[in-house]
Amino acid sequence: MAEAHQAVAFQFTITPEGIDLQLSHQALRQVYLSGVRSWKKRLSRLKNNFITGVYPASPSSWLFVVIAILATMYTRSDPSMGLIAKIQEHLPVSQSLSPQCQTVVSAVLFSTLLWLSLIFTMRLCLKQLLSYHRWMFEQHGKLSNTTKIWALVRIFSGRKPLLYSYQGSLPNLPVPAIKDTVKRYLESVLPLMSASEFERMKSLARDFESGLGNRLQWYLKLKALWAANYVSDWWEEYIYLRSRGPIMVNSNYYGMDFLYVTPTPIQAARAGNTLHALLLYRRKLNREEIKPVSCTIIPLCAAQCERIFNTTRIPGEETEITGINNSLSLLNSDYLAIYHRGRYFRLWMYNAGRLLSPREIEYQIQRILDDPSPPSAGEEKLGALTAGDRVPWAQARKQFFNSGINKRSLDCIEKAAFFVTLDDDEQGMMGNDPDGSLDRYAKSLLHGKCYDRWFDKSFSVVIYKNGKTGLNAEHSWADAPVVAHLWEYVLATDSFQLGYNEEGHCKGDINPNLPKPQRLSWDIPQECQEQISESLEVAKALADDVDFHVFPFRDFGKWQIKKFRLSPDAFIQMALQLAYYRDKGMFCLTYEASMTRLFREGRTETVRSCTSESCAFVKAVSSHKDHCRRLFRQACDKHQHLYRLAMTGAGIDRHLFCLYVVSKYLGVESPFLKEVLSEPWRLSTSQTPFQNVELFDLVNHPEYISCGGGFGPVADDGYGVAYIILGENMINFHVSCKHSCAQTDSHKFGAQIRRALLDLLALFCPDQNEPTIAGNPQTKKDL
The missing domain is CATH 3.30.559.70 (Choline/Carnitine o-acyltransferase, domain 2)
Structure with missing residues (x-):
């Protein structure tokens, strides 16, 4: 084939007359140009690594420090307090250097050490500032003095940080205390268990907390001291790479x-x-020109971006690897x-x-x-x-x-x-x-x-x-936000x-x-x-077997929800709780994905959206509006609090998962952990973030709006729900389940979601009639 021949740089044939060598100049030229591109990438990466390594300072600041030190020396003052002279004493003796030149070299060496010390100090300060998360728990407009001082992080942000500029300053994910995790776990399952079941689980949890849990926690803290993130590598290996079932859909x-x-x-x-x-x-x-993604003014970890391209999952019989093809090597990343x-x-x-x-x-x-x-x-x-x-x-x-x-x-x-x-x-x-x-x-x-x-x-x-x-x-x-950032850029x-x-x-x-x-x-x-x-x-x-329903919800959106002074995400999560209860007549363990990218190599954490507060609201939804509103706000506030805990490293499920992995390595069994890790997530939810807002003009071009994305059901008898909040007046939903389960229907559940959202709107809109919820006979029947 002609195209196959073009891919060969040279051919040779052994004949009685000798070796007949044929060169393809076009192919050799491509080899040469690919090598040039590769070396340009290497030099660019080397330059970026240096700029990132000295961040939050800039390379030009070194020259400023050197000039400042030399200027003070020429005014007959010694800013080094004798260190420059000490350095000069230990310089190799050279006949070609005059005493004055040796003094200048010593001053430059001292300036460089001073510059590096200042960078180290600034990075420590930046890391401490990025470790402060109390600002997330404070009410809007009521910031504490500590948080106001913490806002100094802007000073250390630099003018134009590169994509990986903050990586070395991001804090490590903390290991929560055993008692806090156990307490929050018991709170999360309280509305889902009968009194006898809860007492039995509380007894298992108490035994675990006072016994085996402390031993497992010690190993986990040891790992947290050694590794950049005590969760991510085990999460990738045991949740994804050791799964033996199909990755398609699952x-x-x-x-x-x-x-x-x-x-x-x-x-x-x-x-x-x-x-x-x-x-x-x-x-x-490759040039690290992508602006670091941030949460307000706090940068998020960009480690997952390194594996967007040239990456393949390599199958194995027991476990697999995420094979990363070096993007700087020759000829192996320039094609599709x-x-x-x-x-x-x-x-x-x-x-x-x-x-x-x-x-x-x-x-x-x-x-x-x-x-x-x-x-x-x-x-x-x-x-x-x-x-x-x-x-x-x-x-x-x-x-x-x-x-x-x-x-x-x-x-x-x-x-x-x-x-x-x-x-x-x-x-x-x-x-x-x-x-x-x-x-x-x-x-x-x-x-x-x-x-x-x-x-x-x-x-x-x-x-x-x-x-x-x-x-x-x-x-x-990587997780969906990294891919979503790429896809939004491509569409725009x-x-x-x-x-x-x-x-x-x-x-x-x-x-x-x-x-x-x-x-x-x-x-x-x-x-x-x-x-x-x-x-x-x-x-x-x-x-x-996959049953899918995708629908845009246009009746209202983020703008209307914010008018009620409520979190849009919490509002939707409560609607999902109401819809599930109407669909099933019961509550279930609910998974909402939250990110932990405020920490180095952070990935996700679970927000358990079904709480005692949300259940109290759903059960009282047909009661008087004022009572209903109060319960709804309490449920939303609790959800927001759990979401913030998850983002700041105080979640439940990743900690319990890692404790379980340690127990398997030690060869010990924990009845408590075994039950916790076997509980099914019958409602798995995730919000797809809309990040590149500046690339889209939804005011003048509202039709250029993404439909978001989705995933398959996590449990055979459950639902998977992905949603994206677009602009001010639209929410897109992706609902999945399985045909093989007679108790689930994506279209039916989608209709329940729509109805729940409209009922919640009626709850807060004064121009809506009271019977919209309380007087609706169909609503009472479903409840």
């Missing part, structure tokens, strides 16, 4: 395109802008792996040392779309191996992809910057069936056909036939910066001499094809 999640707008209906053109924007983000990431109609391609994204323009990428994508070649035997559904159980995939990888062309092609996919699927389906909100089309769109992004995504890649971009896009992300390497860059011409094509010129995308070759034996079929069967059963 672990991976998705992100959607704009809800109401498709910038172009041309598939190749949308791919051109989207893929170019993704590589622009990677360039900014692309799937179309059962064929795999390698698409180089650079030519002559520069990133391809969107129009050039469109041209290359169109070449793939027009390629009539059929898939080879076993190639079409090869991706099903990544969708099924992990052990068969690990065994097949070891047996059939360990050498030869299969290994080279698999390496190409795993070392690609990311994975792209050119899908033949049309998705998005369709005018003839807006509700059903969004449900199908969500299912397509979550699992597709179960073989047309590479679920092991850090993320896979899906470009549909009608120009709609989306992505599917693997969960072990695609529509507002790159744009399209009048015909819907990407802007710019085409270089017709670009080498063709390279078709990957496979030699898949019959035994491997049988394993692919078995994995596909497992994945199809899982995918067909």
Whole structure:
């Protein structure tokens, strides 16, 4: 094949006349240019590491200190109190240096040591300031003097911090006290247990707290002293990488395109802008030009950003690894792996040392779309191996992809910057069936056909036939906010910066001499094809069981909720509690994801949204409005308090999880921990953050609004609910459950969510009639 020949830099043949050597100058030139790019990246990373290492000072401040010290010396004063003279005494004797030059060298050395000492002191101060979290628990407008002084963190923030500037100053995640964790746990399960069940659990907790818990806690504190984060590595390994079931649906999640707008209906053109924007983000990431994400003025940990690109989950029989392909190495991060109609391609994204323009990428994508070649035997559904159980995939990888062309092609996919699927389906909100089309769109992004995504890649971009896009992300390497930040940048860059011409094509010129995308070759034996079929069967059963409902809620949004002086997130969580109770007639253990990125290498913590206060409100929802409002505010305040505790390292579940891991390492059994870790989360919720607000103009362009993303159900008999608060007047919900459970229905639960939100609005709006809640006979019947 011609494209395969272009990928070879040289060929040689041994003949009777000698060795016939043929060089491909084009390929050698690409090798040279890739090396130049690699070294530029190395130098850029070296420079950024130095700038980050001296933060919050700047490299130019060193010169200021040196000049200041030399200036004071020339005024016949000694700012070093004799240290410069001591340094001069120990300088190597050199005939070429005059005494005056030796004094200057000594002064420069002293200035450098002074500068480094000042940097060390400033970093310690910054770390102490970033360790202060009491500001989160104070009422708005009623700040304590300590918090006002703490606001000095702005002084240490620097003018233009790089992405990783704060990493060395972020505090370590603290280990909560055993008694505090046990107390909060018992509070969380009180409304979910009968009196006898609670007394039994309280007895188990008391025995654990006074006995084994202290021993396990000692090991955990030892780890916290040694490791940057005592949770994250165990969380990644035991929750994600040691899971032996399919990661499709069970672990991976998705992100959607704009809800109401498709910038172009041309598939190749949308791919051109989207893929170019993704590589622009990677360039900014490599240069650390992305502004650090912050919570008010407090920076969040950016460690997860290092693994956005060139990352693949490598299957194993017992555990797996998140393989990170070094983005600075030669030739292994300048291309994408692309799937179309059962064929795999390698698409180089650079030519002559520069990133391809969107129009050039469109041209290359169109070449793939027009390629009539059929898939080879076993190639079409090869991706099903990544969708099924992990052990068969690990065994097949070891047996059939360990050498030869299969290994080279698999390496190409795993070392690609990311994975792209050119899908033949049309998705998005369709005018003839807006509700059903969004449900199908969500299912397509979550699992597709179960073989047309590479679920092991850090993320896979899906470009549909009608120009709609989306992505599917693997969960072990990072959490949704990191991927959401990337995706928001891509959507905004695609529509507002790159744009399209009048015909819907990407802007710019085409270089017709670009080498063709390279078709990957496979030699898949019959035994491997049988394993692919078995994995596909497992994945199809899982995918067909998923019941999804996606709906935009437009009746009101954040603006209206804030008028009530309530937290929008707490408001929605209480609505979810009310909806679940109406749907099931009972309460359940509820999971809400909260981040712990205020700490170094922080990931997530659990907020247990079902509380005694929320249950009291739900049970009294048909009572008098004033009483109902008071209970609702108490429930929201309790939820906010729990959310702040989780963010500041005082959550329950990660601490208990780590204690359980220590107990397994020690080979001891804890009845208390065993019961806690086996409790099902029948309502799993997560808010998708909207972070790049400045990139979108929702006032002048309200139609350019994202639909957010979602995930599969966590429990077989439960619901998964993701929601995104967009602008001031819209909330999008993604509800999932399983068809196999007769007690769950995503559409029914979605209707209960909508009804609960409207009832809560009526509770606080004075122009609504009292019977909206209290007098509604259907409401009383459901309760």
